[in-house]
Amino acid sequence: MCSVKLGENKFIHIDAPHLCVMEHESDELCNDGIYGKALCLYLKEQLVKIGYTIDWIVCEDWGWYLPAKVDEFTMGICVYGFA
Numbered sequence: 001m002c003s004v005k006l007g008e009n010k011f012i013h014i015d016a017p018h019l020c021v022m023e024h025e026s027d028e029l030c031n032d033g034i035y036g037k038a039l040c041l042y043l044k045e046q047l048v049k050i051g052y053t054i055d056w057i058v059c060e061d062w063g064w065y066l067p068a069k070v071d072e073f074t075m076g077i078c079v080y081g082f083a
Contacts, residue, residue: 014039016039019038019039019042020038021035021038022037022038025037025038028059029059030059030060030061031061031062034061034062034063034080034081035063035080035081036063036064036079036080036081037057037059037064039064039079039081040057040064040066040077040079041057043066043077043079044057044066044068047068047070050070051070052068052069052070053068053069053070054066054067054068054069055067062078062080063078063079063080063081064078064079064080065077065078065079066078066079
């Protein structure tokens with residue numbers, strides 16, 4: 001089960017217990033406790049299915065970054081979560 005809410009601050013809050021901290025994810029973190037790789041990989045998989053190009057994901061000091069492009073539209077998706 002997954003629930004999504006758009007808060008007043010324009011952030012999307014996703015409650016998805018099945019997208020938990022991945023094994024060895026903490027080895028890739030720039031700062032302790034900032035997770036989100038599982039959601040980033042899930043978004044990448046789903047967006048590629050509908051035509052987006054996503055060449056890479058990366059862990060930054062604030063969380064995970066996912067650049068996505070479709071046709072002439074490019075966006076950056078920022079993912080972070082606290083465990």
